[in-house]
Amino acid sequence: MKTAIAVLNRFRKITLWWRQLRGVTPESLAQQRILSGQSWEEFCDTLKAAGASLSFPGTPQDAFNQAEGYRYLTRLTRAGLMAFVEHADPKAPVLHRVVHETVKMGADNPDNYYQTACISGEYEYRIRGRRNSVHYLGFGTQIGHYGQGGGMPPSGYLEASQLAIDDDGCFEIIVSCQPQPNNWLPMQPNSGNLIVRQTFLDRERETPAELSIERICPPGETAVPGRVTPEQVDSGLKSTSTLVAGASLLFAKWARDFQQHSNTLPQFDPEVSTAAGGDPNIIYYHSHWALAADEALLIEVTPPQCEHWNFQLNNYWMESLDYTHFQIHTNKHLAQLEDDGSVRIIVAHQDPGLPNWINTTGHASGTMCFRWIRARQHPQPSTRVVKLSQLQSLQTKQQTATA
Numbered sequence: 001m002k003t004a005i006a007v008l009n010r011f012r013k014i015t016l017w018w019r020q021l022r023g024v025t026p027e028s029l030a031q032q033r034i035l036s037g038q039s040w041e042e043f044c045d046t047l048k049a050a051g052a053s054l055s056f057p058g059t060p061q062d063a064f065n066q067a068e069g070y071r072y073l074t075r076l077t078r079a080g081l082m083a084f085v086e087h088a089d090p091k092a093p094v095l096h097r098v099v100h101e102t103v104k105m106g107a108d109n110p111d112n113y114y115q116t117a118c119i120s121g122e123y124e125y126r127i128r129g130r131r132n133s134v135h136y137l138g139f140g141t142q143i144g145h146y147g148q149g150g151g152m153p154p155s156g157y158l159e160a161s162q163l164a165i166d167d168d169g170c171f172e173i174i175v176s177c178q179p180q181p182n183n184w185l186p187m188q189p190n191s192g193n194l195i196v197r198q199t200f201l202d203r204e205r206e207t208p209a210e211l212s213i214e215r216i217c218p219p220g221e222t223a224v225p226g227r228v229t230p231e232q233v234d235s236g237l238k239s240t241s242t243l244v245a246g247a248s249l250l251f252a253k254w255a256r257d258f259q260q261h262s263n264t265l266p267q268f269d270p271e272v273s274t275a276a277g278g279d280p281n282i283i284y285y286h287s288h289w290a291l292a293a294d295e296a297l298l299i300e301v302t303p304p305q306c307e308h309w310n311f312q313l314n315n316y317w318m319e320s321l322d323y324t325h326f327q328i329h330t331n332k333h334l335a336q337l338e339d340d341g342s343v344r345i346i347v348a349h350q351d352p353g354l355p356n357w358i359n360t361t362g363h364a365s366g367t368m369c370f371r372w373i374r375a376r377q378h379p380q381p382s383t384r385v386v387k388l389s390q391l392q393s394l395q396t397k398q399q400t401a402t403a
Contacts, residue, residue: 030229046241075102133206134207155191
């Protein structure tokens, strides 16, 4: 996939160079594409082609999973339009939520509150914020964006623990290519995306950070959005359709590969996750799971010293399951530990009456993810599939131990 995208991008650059030699500018070309309807037609054609990801080898072909797959494509489309059409001006960036309770992708973290903004290495920015009580707060700049394909390697990262914060909990961050004396978030000339991750231990009791971003303008200039242009809409539609086609195919490939080690949790390649936009401070364990009606998946590990950890269930398309209404994940705060400091997580279709039950919400299979965040060690979680009837012995042992 990366090779195909690289070839396509190179072809586009050569085509653009040839058109410039002939006196055709990007602005005039965008006008032609908008007036002729070509921009819209290509957008629709690419969305239609993106449906092929639902037939990628290994994808479940039953009606339920296919329905979730089509809903997933609509969610990606909504996310793309928000990011690349509505909030795509790096001269007037807006922090907004692309991934949230009803738009999900790439094993989105149920404990995270994601925000993003369109930026450019051509400018400098100021982030103002109030820390509040959210457990973890991190800021990152990334090269490119999902709508370009080919990965999103990091170009800078800054955590709240590194910030100078005043007595009222307020702070300012300068985002720039040139080093700054305090609270500096680096970027590069080809940086195109700002991502903010806020991680909760307990959403009900913690308050997210309050954040805003503005471009630092020369004297006499104000950072207000400009009038919409044909070039912006043409580019935004291209980026949106590329996101839908590229992300859906990428994660369909990941999910297919995860089936090679179903019901286990091997460590995921950190370089691959970071290149795809993952947090560089996190070690991921991605895999596939599948359980019969009378089976449960036991996951056991002793958590190391770390900033945070969690485990979650996803559907096949790597969307987190419904964490608003069901317990589909657990974490450092929510999990009940054993006396020896270990944790046992139980994935099952019905409540076994034991701690740390993860609800499959009617799914017979899907993907799953375990994370260690800023951990000193990275212990390997062990897994085993057991019959539900065998869980009774665990319950008996627990009752005996607490008696």
